[in-house]
Amino acid sequence: xNKVKSTALxxxxxxxxxxxxxxxxxxxxxxxxxxxIDVCKSALSDSSYKLKKTTKSYNLSNKKVALNVMCNGEDIxxxxxNHGAHETAATLERSIGGVSITDVAKAKKTxxxxxx
Numbered sequence: 001x002n003k004v005k006s007t008a009l010x011x012x013x014x015x016x017x018x019x020x021x022x023x024x025x026x027x028x029x030x031x032x033x034x035x036x037i038d039v040c041k042s043a044l045s046d047s048s049y050k051l052k053k054t055t056k057s058y059n060l061s062n063k064k065v066a067l068n069v070m071c072n073g074e075d076i077x078x079x080x081x082n083h084g085a086h087e088t089a090a091t092l093e094r095s096i097g098g099v100s101i102t103d104v105a106k107a108k109k110t111x112x113x114x115x116x
Contacts, residue, residue: 040071062095
């Protein structure tokens with residue numbers, strides 16, 4: 001009977017600890033939350049200068065912001081474009097750089113001849 005009680009208590013204690021840890025992990029640091037809100041607001045301003053000033057004040061690069069920041073469930077570039085901030089959206093797009101696709105199969109053809 002004691003074994004059942006100790007097992008039950010251990011299970012309850014483990015569950016309590018896990019729930020406590022999950023609630024702490026989901027809470028965002030207030031400074032990070034403020035930084036993200038400021039960056040999203042500066043993207044909406046449609047001023048490249050304001051965006052640069054805000055990202056610089058938080059030691060962020062436009063590339064990191066463009067690739068990682070989400071505003072209201074959208075990536076920051078789409079968020080800015082959807083709210084008419086085309087200048088800041090273009091600035092963030094340029095910071096990512098170009099993307100090229102190379103068709104490896106088509107890149108180099110070798111002619112092979114067989115003598116029969």
